[in-house]
Amino acid sequence: MKSIVRWSVVAIVIAAATALLGAVYAPNASAHSSVKTSNPANGATLTSAPAQITITFNSPLQRSNATLSVVDEHGRAWQTGAPVVRGTTVTQAVNPRAGKGRYQVRFFFLAADGHPSPGVLNYRVA
Ligand SMILES: [Cu+2]
Numbered sequence: 407m408k409s410i411v412r413w414s415v416v417a418i419v420i421a422a423a424t425a426l427l428g429a430v431y432a433p434n435a436s437a438h439s440s441v442k443t444s445n446p447a448n449g450a451t452l453t454s455a456p457a458q459i460t461i462t463f464n465s466p467l468q469r470s471n472a473t474l475s476v477v478d479e480h481g482r483a484w485q486t487g488a489p490v491v492r493g494t495t496v497t498q499a500v501n502p503r504a505g506k507g508r509y510q511v512r513f514f515f516l517a518a519d520g521h522p523s524p525g526v527l528n529y530r531v532a
Contacts, residue, residue, distance in 0.1 A: 439465040439517035442494075446529040455484075455504035455531050459511055461496045466518040474498045474513040484509065491515070506531050 444461045446452055459476065474489040474496065489498045496515065511527040 438519055438521035439463045439467060439494075439515070439523040441525055441527070444511075444527055446527075448527045449529070451530045451532050453532065455502050456500055456529075457502040459485075459498045459500055459527075461498075461511075461513070461527070463494045463496070463515070463517075463523065466493050467491050467496065467523065468516040468518060468520075471514070471516050472496065473515075474511065476500050476504075477510050477512060478504065479508045489513070504531065 476485040515523045
C-alpha cells in the first residue's frame with residue numbers, strides 16, 4: 407500500500423515537471439521564426455553589389471509562399487528569380503550590376519508552424 411502511494415506521488419511529480427518543461431520550452435507566441443544571421447548583415451556597407459543574399463532563420467521555413475525583393479532607393483527591384491528555401495536558410499540571387507546606393511531586402515516567409523515571418527534588412531553599396 408505504501409509503495410503504491412509513493413509511486414503515485416512520483417508519477418504526479420513527473421507529470422508536473424513535464425508540464426513545466428513544456429511551458430518553458432514552448433515557442434514564443436510572437437516570434438516563431440526570426441532572422442539569426444544574414445549576408446550581407448543588416449546595416450552593412452559593401453564595396454561592391456552582392457551576387458546573392460543569404461538569410462538564416464532560427465527555425466525552419468516553408469518553401470511555399472516565400473517572397474523576397476531587393477529594392478533600391480528609387481524603388482527599382484534587383485532580385486533575380488525566386489528565393490530558394492532550404493530548411494532555415496533562404497538564398498536569393500541579386501543582379502550584381504546594382505550600383506552604389508542603399509538597398510532594402512523585404513521578405514515574407516511562413517515558418518514551418520504556419521506563422522508568418524515578415525521582415526526587412528538594409529545594406530549599402532558604397
Ligand atoms: Cu509560430
